[in-house]
Amino acid sequence: MESKSTFTVKGLSKSFAGLKAVDDVSLQLETGEILGLIGPNGSGKTTLINLMTGMLEKDSGQILIDNHNIGEMPAYRVPFYGLVRTYQTIRIFKNLSCLENAMIGALGVGTKHREAAQLAVALLEELGLGDKIELSAQSLTFRDQRLLEIARALAAKPKFMLLDEPAAGLNEEETDELLSLLKPMPHSKQVGIIIVEHDMRLIMNLCDRLHVLNYGRTIAEGKPEDVRNNPEVVKAYLGSAAHEQ
Amino acid sequence: MNLSKELSTRQESARHAAAKDYTEYFSFSRKSSTVVILIAILVVIGYFIWWLNIPFIEDIFTAGTITLIMALGFQLFMGNSGVLNWSYVGYVGIGAFASAIFSMTPSFKAMQIPTMYPFLVNLHLPFPVALVAGAMVAMIVAALVAWPLMRLSDAVGAITQFALLIVINVLLSQWSQITNGPRTFTLGGTRLTSLWVALGVAVLVIIIVYYFKESSLGLKLRATRDDRYAARSSGINFVAVRYYAYVVSAFIGGLAGGLYSHYILSITAASFYMGELFMILSMLVIGGSMSVSGAFFGTLFVTLMRQFLRQAENFLTRSGFEASGSTEIVVAVLMIIFLVWQADGITGGEELTWEKIKRRLPNGKKSREKVSKNVKQEEKA
Ligand SMILES: Nc1ncnc2c1ncn2[C@@H]1O[C@H](COP(=O)(O)OP(=O)(O)OP(=O)(O)O)[C@@H](O)[C@H]1O
Numbered sequence: 001m002e003s004k005s006t007f008t009v010k011g012l013s014k015s016f017a018g019l020k021a022v023d024d025v026s027l028q029l030e031t032g033e034i035l036g037l038i039g040p041n042g043s044g045k046t047t048l049i050n051l052m053t054g055m056l057e058k059d060s061g062q063i064l065i066d067n068h069n070i071g072e073m074p075a076y077r078v079p080f081y082g083l084v085r086t087y088q089t090i091r092i093f094k095n096l097s098c099l100e101n102a103m104i105g106a107l108g109v110g111t112k113h114r115e116a117a118q119l120a121v122a123l124l125e126e127l128g129l130g131d132k133i134e135l136s137a138q139s140l141t142f143r144d145q146r147l148l149e150i151a152r153a154l155a156a157k158p159k160f161m162l163l164d165e166p167a168a169g170l171n172e173e174e175t176d177e178l179l180s181l182l183k184p185m186p187h188s189k190q191v192g193i194i195i196v197e198h199d200m201r202l203i204m205n206l207c208d209r210l211h212v213l214n215y216g217r218t219i220a221e222g223k224p225e226d227v228r229n230n231p232e233v234v235k236a237y238l239g240s241a242a243h244e245q
Numbered sequence: 246m247n248l249s250k251e252l253s254t255r256q257e258s259a260r261h262a263a264a265k266d267y268t269e270y271f272s273f274s275r276k277s278s279t280v281v282i283l284i285a286i287l288v289v290i291g292y293f294i295w296w297l298n299i300p301f302i303e304d305i306f307t308a309g310t311i312t313l314i315m316a317l318g319f320q321l322f323m324g325n326s327g328v329l330n331w332s333y334v335g336y337v338g339i340g341a342f343a344s345a346i347f348s349m350t351p352s353f354k355a356m357q358i359p360t361m362y363p364f365l366v367n368l369h370l371p372f373p374v375a376l377v378a379g380a381m382v383a384m385i386v387a388a389l390v391a392w393p394l395m396r397l398s399d400a401v402g403a404i405t406q407f408a409l410l411i412v413i414n415v416l417l418s419q420w421s422q423i424t425n426g427p428r429t430f431t432l433g434g435t436r437l438t439s440l441w442v443a444l445g446v447a448v449l450v451i452i453i454v455y456y457f458k459e460s461s462l463g464l465k466l467r468a469t470r471d472d473r474y475a476a477r478s479s480g481i482n483f484v485a486v487r488y489y490a491y492v493v494s495a496f497i498g499g500l501a502g503g504l505y506s507h508y509i510l511s512i513t514a515a516s517f518y519m520g521e522l523f524m525i526l527s528m529l530v531i532g533g534s535m536s537v538s539g540a541f542f543g544t545l546f547v548t549l550m551r552q553f554l555r556q557a558e559n560f561l562t563r564s565g566f567e568a569s570g571s572t573e574i575v576v577a578v579l580m581i582i583f584l585v586w587q588a589d590g591i592t593g594g595e596e597l598t599w600e601k602i603k604r605r606l607p608n609g610k611k612s613r614e615k616v617s618k619n620v621k622q623e624e625k626a
Pocket residue numbers: 016019021039040041042043044045046047048088
């Protein structure tokens with residue numbers, strides 16, 4: 001069994017033309033955990049993921065995997081240290097087959113072609129895309145494209161995986177499917193997951209801990225039950241969501 | 246506990262079952278058959294034309310095969326990276342001049358190009374060595390200039406490549422110590438690029454270009470073409486993968502250039518400019534730039550069409566109509582039509598494989614009809 005790794009974010013900040021999109025955010029995650037990152041629209045969740053993966057340049061703060069300072073590396077080096085992500089607006093390689101899409105996840109971190117193919121086929125079958133392996137990614141349904149992105153991320157054999165609204169655009173049944181796929185993953189894949197979602201049912205059923213953002217700032221963190229009853233969270237987020245319903 | 250154990254053993258066994266199967270997706274009929282089919286078509290046509298022994302047709306085939314090599318090298322970078330690489334014909338030109346300078350006899354060079362640097366005059370290599378050395382010169386030039394350009398994509402990328410082509414073209418047409426300047430550069434001697442030489446190199450290049458595309462590097466490059474961001478967060482440095490492809494592409498371009506100069510025997514810098522680029526670009530667009538099969542069938546199609554149009558043009562001109570230039574117009578319009586309605590070309594950007602041919606054979610047909618019938622019924626319902 002592999003030893004546990006720790007993903008640490010310290011005092012991360014980013015402004016866009018005076019707007020503080022992410023403001024002094026710190027968090028920590030271990031392999032085997034699922035952390036829910038929630039907050040109202042525009043609260044800085046996607047920006048935080050972009051910063052953590054090096055896709056956006058941070059203004060200040062530190063990002064570490066164990067003692068590797070990945071915050072100072074170019075974005076394409078980050079997966080080599082075990083951090084991968086998916087996108088809120090699906091980003092797949094549309095002219096490549098599902099197999100090739102998933103293989104990229106493995107090839108990207110230096111896996112040999114043969115092993116990458118083997119791993120990709122196994123992952124696609126595991127995620128229920130086994131009969132679509134040779135189809136081009138653009139011909140897939142929305143749901144399958146989301147799963148393909150997760151397959152690509154897993155093919156890197158990551159220590160940590162950041163999922164940006166993986167259930168967005170899925171119906172209730174498909175969301176349940178996704179839940180049952182993700183639930184055993186921290187254990188079976190030895191991966192720590194940060195998941196951004198608006199679907200509170202998914203979040204409450206899946207996450208060990210929650211981290212709540214509002215206007216780029218952390219307003220609460222802790223066990224789902226505690227966070228749910230935190231008055232500030234109720235006011236900022238759950239309140240408005242309840243109001244909508 | 247028991248449940249999770251059972252779950253993980255199930256996943257384990259699923260993994261073992263898959264581990265056996267993955268090779269199926271890389272079987273001969275699904276992958277490598279493409280190379281065999283393309284080479285077989287080329288060799289059969291080549292052999293037949295050699296057997297016919299009509300010099301006029303043999304010339305068309307040899308020139309067409311050189312163009313095929315050019316188009317394949319162009320596909321290797323542009324098709325896989327999605328960056329319109331105008332500078333490519335510049336490397337074809339560099340290969341053409343360099344290999345000619347290497348293979349010509351010192352006495353002929355001294356007579357033909359009195360301005361040439363003495364060390365170049367004295368250089369004399371056998372044809373095959375000169376060919377490869379010429380391609381290496383193109384490759385080295387590409388390797389020296391390309392790194393900072395590879396960062397650029399889309400319109401900016403295309404504009405920079407275009408500017409680079411102009412630089413190369415001006416150097417080729419003005420550097421009279423190397424290329425005889427704007428005057429025609431005559432090679433002298435006999436035609437060294439025979440039908441069989443061109444064919445042999447083409448076979449080799451088909452293999453290189455196809456397996457490059459299927460390699461880890463080629464696959465990474467194709468990923469950057471479809472989505473640079475997703476490629477980056479998957480661990481791909483797109484500048485690096487583009488760079489390697491660009492350099493290999495320049496080598497193949499240089500090889501095509503060397504074959505061309507030893508076929509046509511007199512060249513100028515203008516032979517490696519917009520006209521040539523337009524021709525191979527039209528081949529890639531019409532055939533489908535994303536596949537090697539696309540470059541192959543695009544070249545075949547456009548070459549045949551140009552020959553046909555050229556004959557028609559001559560016939561019309563002889564019978565009193567002014568029709569010169571109509572070939573270019575027809576090819577250009579066809580290219581526009583493809584870009585608007587069938588942007589992935591006649592191959593749809595896919596490779597022709599034995600697997601796909603099998604599915605279209607008579608016994609494969611029935612199942613296809615059934616499927617389409619079912620689809621129609623579903624549409625009605
Ligand atoms: N590249 C950018 N340039 C300028 N402003 C940006 C940029 N990216 C995000 N922002 C702004 O930063 C704030 C946070 O946006 P972000 O996309 O991170 O929110 P989010 O929490 O992911 O929202 P959602 O739930 O809608 O996905 C918003 O006000 C947004 O307009």
